[in-house]
Amino acid sequence: MIAILAAFALVQASAAQSQGRVAPDARAPGEIAAAAPAADWVSIDASNLLVVDLAPDAAGRARRAVIELMPAPFAQGWIANIRTLASARWWDGTSVNRVQDNYVVQWGDATEKKPLPAGIRPAPATQYTIALPPAGIAAREARTPYAAGEGLYRGWPIGFAGDRAWPVHCYGMVGVGRNLAPDTGSGAELYAVIGHAPRHLDRNIALVGRVIAGIEHLSSLPRGTEALGFYKTAAERTPIARIRLASDLPAAERPAFESLSTDSASFRAYAEARANRRDAFFNVPAGGADVCNVPVPVRPAR
Amino acid sequence: MIAILAAFALVQASAAQSQGRVAPDARAPGEIAAAAPAADWVSIDASNLLVVDLAPDAAGRARRAVIELMPAPFAQGWIANIRTLASARWWDGTSVNRVQDNYVVQWGDATEKKPLPAGIRPAPATQYTIALPPAGIAAREARTPYAAGEGLYRGWPIGFAGDRAWPVHCYGMVGVGRNLAPDTGSGAELYAVIGHAPRHLDRNIALVGRVIAGIEHLSSLPRGTEALGFYKTAAERTPIARIRLASDLPAAERPAFESLSTDSASFRAYAEARANRRDAFFNVPAGGADVCNVPVPVRPAR
Structure with missing residues (x-):
């Protein structure tokens, strides 16, 4: 059931991004970041x-x-x-x-x-x-x-x-x-x-x-x-x-590390999900997030 | 110089409390809590x-x-x-x-x-x-x-x-x-x-x-x-x-512990100082504090 919901959310998010807005996303924030395209990641000098x-x-x-x-x-x-x-x-x-x-x-x-x-x-x-x-x-x-x-x-x-x-x-x-x-x-x-x-x-x-x-x-x-x-x-x-x-x-x-660009559509979806968790564990979305609860995703460079 | 400022602040705070309002206080929040009268501390059962x-x-x-x-x-x-x-x-x-x-x-x-x-x-x-x-x-x-x-x-x-x-x-x-x-x-x-x-x-x-x-x-x-x-x-x-x-x-x-009553005048002054630090280290008061930045003072019972 959880896997089906997650796949459905991917379709939703993709359609929303092509229209330039951030749709509700049932994926966990970390999943959204992990699925971000390579172009949304910035190498740190x-x-x-x-x-x-x-x-x-x-x-x-x-x-x-x-x-x-x-x-x-x-x-x-x-x-x-x-x-x-x-x-x-x-x-x-x-x-x-x-x-x-x-x-x-x-x-x-x-x-x-x-x-x-x-x-x-x-x-x-x-x-x-x-x-x-x-x-x-x-x-x-x-x-x-x-x-x-x-x-x-x-x-x-x-x-x-x-x-x-x-x-x-x-x-x-x-x-x-x-x-x-x-x-x-x-x-x-x-x-x-x-x-x-x-x-x-x-x-x-x-x-x-x-x-x-x-x-x-x-x-x-x-x-x-x-x-x-x-x-x-x-x-x-x-x-x-x-x-x-x-x-x-x-x-x-x-x-070597890279970070998710805060100007990217992926980051917008990630930040929205940090403020409104819809993944399986959560019943009530917070409705917001202070800036320190939206940490910028960073990973080793690939 | 710092000692003089702190003494002046004590007088200010005392005058303000007798008028039932919270005056700007140049003491650090911890100093305000430490100076709270015994009646403002509540024993924890x-x-x-x-x-x-x-x-x-x-x-x-x-x-x-x-x-x-x-x-x-x-x-x-x-x-x-x-x-x-x-x-x-x-x-x-x-x-x-x-x-x-x-x-x-x-x-x-x-x-x-x-x-x-x-x-x-x-x-x-x-x-x-x-x-x-x-x-x-x-x-x-x-x-x-x-x-x-x-x-x-x-x-x-x-x-x-x-x-x-x-x-x-x-x-x-x-x-x-x-x-x-x-x-x-x-x-x-x-x-x-x-x-x-x-x-x-x-x-x-x-x-x-x-x-x-x-x-x-x-x-x-x-x-x-x-x-x-x-x-x-x-x-x-x-x-x-x-x-x-x-x-x-x-x-x-x-x-055995006791905590500063959040209904006390001392707590009001403490919370105000957490939001607006005026002790010597600070140049710019924050102007506010989220609730997690106003931790309730607790101490061993006396």
């Missing part, structure tokens, strides 16, 4: 992939997380610094120093005294936001407590109000630790969100990317027992073996 | 505390999570079953079988064949929702993608539309695993949310409580590598030593 290799775990297993850095016009000041830090191998031998439950995992130099490489420049707080895109916001949603609206722009979750837009703190997003303003952080201290979207941080801290693979190696680390989830002892910290841009790795070691 | 003792970790350290069960009118069919299961010591020797990143930790009988104790009764799906409360919804918010509105009622996050309301899937909330409808689950299979609020589950599964202590022992468990985060091998599962109602434990072993 190796120069936008930051590869984080933690020290192996207690059983000797490798632990790699991969971060996709944001494209322009987002946060390019900090991202330039991050490229410089990775090329200088600055993070090698640093550590994960803070894991706060339902909040963030943070890494960098625990001593806060390691000199930064040449070429690190402060990024202005004006780069926390961008000009509101004139068009191209997918899964646009005005019913949000946080702003005039939210949605996905060029593959990234944004909020917007007036003539400005900004990336938002969804699960897995990566941001730049900082001291009190006017400091904006250099990019040397980074964190990843591992809990419910802490949207109060939006526009207050720079976001620079998101974890697209291996987040479990960060999110399942032991929580720190000191204030803000910092570890009490150095022994509790997880060492970072190396952090590199994928484009700086030998071709054979270079990971 | 021991018969509503479900104590989950996992097997000790590899270093021999105890791992205890404590779940607060919902009061009436929420989900009392499943909660009656959960009391029966705990009294029958049914969970002792079962295990955590599934950990899916940014989603749920699930526990129960991995064989799915262990007989249930006498007295377990199916709960009707009508108990997924309750009648809309006529009043008493704190941090009420109409700007939500999910319903007509959301807020906190008698200490619990709810959504509502028309004449019905329902508890919502925030981080830490505990729900009842089930098979396809019309099954509603017995309460023997439970899960806790460990990621961004999966609001598409609201009204589709019974919620019965929330983890109020020790969630890190669940959220930091290794993720399962099979579909839906199930573990591949029995050895990966975390054994459950015992699950008891606190009221069934000897007085000396009984944990």
Whole structure:
């Protein structure tokens, strides 16, 4: 019975897409993404992939997380610094120093005294936001407590109000630790969100990317027992073996990923299904989804 | 400078509260909760505390999570079953079988064949929702993608539309695993949310409580590598030593907690500060907060 329903839904979705609208789809969102044509998937440039290799775990297993850095016009000041830090191998031998439950995992130099490489420049707080895109916001949603609206722009979750837009703190997003303003952080201290979207941080801290693979190696680390989830002892910290841009790795070691274009018909159907689940498990569709409940599908490149 | 601002805010808040309104408060939300008078804290009845003792970790350290069960009118069919299961010591020797990143930790009988104790009764799906409360919804918010509105009622996050309301899937909330409808689950299979609020589950599964202590022992468990985060091998599962109602434990072993009343002036000030952070780190207040970003403060009883 379930298989028959799913096949029927495929026919419906196909007819609807040819008419340029999004029809109700009884497939699960993941099924819709998996069935998207190759043309709807976008290769992620190796120069936008930051590869984080933690020290192996207690059983000797490798632990790699991969971060996709944001494209322009987002946060390019900090991202330039991050490229410089990775090329200088600055993070090698640093550590994960803070894991706060339902909040963030943070890494960098625990001593806060390691000199930064040449070429690190402060990024202005004006780069926390961008000009509101004139068009191209997918899964646009005005019913949000946080702003005039939210949605996905060029593959990234944004909020917007007036003539400005900004990336938002969804699960897995990566941001730049900082001291009190006017400091904006250099990019040397980074964190990843591992809990419910802490949207109060939006526009207050720079976001620079998101974890697209291996987040479990960060999110399942032991929580720190000191204030803000910092570890009490150095022994509790997880060492970072190396952090590199994928484009700086030998071709054979270079990971490759692609993401579902948020401008595609497949993504529109996927987002609609995230907001209105009709697959077999569900009785009542939610009728909507906040932007952090529409994660962009990512997969290893084929 | 920060200390001076904080002292000034205390005076402001006090004046505003005596006039019955919520003034802007420059204290952090946690500071507001910590300063709440004793009368604003409500003791949680021991018969509503479900104590989950996992097997000790590899270093021999105890791992205890404590779940607060919902009061009436929420989900009392499943909660009656959960009391029966705990009294029958049914969970002792079962295990955590599934950990899916940014989603749920699930526990129960991995064989799915262990007989249930006498007295377990199916709960009707009508108990997924309750009648809309006529009043008493704190941090009420109409700007939500999910319903007509959301807020906190008698200490619990709810959504509502028309004449019905329902508890919502925030981080830490505990729900009842089930098979396809019309099954509603017995309460023997439970899960806790460990990621961004999966609001598409609201009204589709019974919620019965929330983890109020020790969630890190669940959220930091290794993720399962099979579909839906199930573990591949029995050895990966975390054994459950015992699950008891606190009221069934000897007085000396009984944990005790209290929560900040969502009907109190302190909670109103706390919720306002969650939506509009003015403490030193923040430059731009968010201007709002979804209900899952207003977690109810809980502390050990004093």
